[in-house]
Amino acid sequence: MIFVTVGTAHYDPLISKMDELVRSGVLEEQVVGQIGRGMYIPKHFRYFRYLKSLSEAYQKASVVVSTGGAGTTMECVTRGLKLVVVENTTLMEGHQAQLIHEMASRGYLIWCKDLNNLMTCIEEAKKKTFTKYVTDKNLAADHIRKLLAT
Secondary structure (H helix, E strand, O other): OEEEEOOOOOOHHHHHHHHHHHHOOOOOOOEEEEOOOOOOOOOOOEEEOOOOOOHHHHHHOOEEEEOOOHHHHHHHHHHOOOEEEOOOOOOHHHHHHHHHHHHHHOOOOEEOOOHHHHHHHHHHHHHOOOOOOOOOOOOHHHHHHHHHHO
């Protein structure tokens, strides 16, 4: 199952593209979507707006397709899920791009920069062995200790 999620926001272009891929038969795998506040209603896959927890959907998903929200991105990479991220460009000042770029460069996810390449990115995610997530060392405590020592 492919699980597509837009988090608590909305991103109709992503939901519409997934619906098109299912309708056209290009994507044959079952799709379930979490569409948040979106106006576009999928006609070719099951969907819901919100759940208290997405854990069950994550467990069943062969690939998660998501917007670049920090919460969903971090939850998926820390769980070691196969994640394709499409930046939600309708949100303010492109803040998602920084996180997506960093996480993609470390091998934690696939960044789909163009919805026309979404199916290719999903196929790539199915085959890819993603890098196991390791948290960065917290340097703040070291800096505070150095400041206090002077």
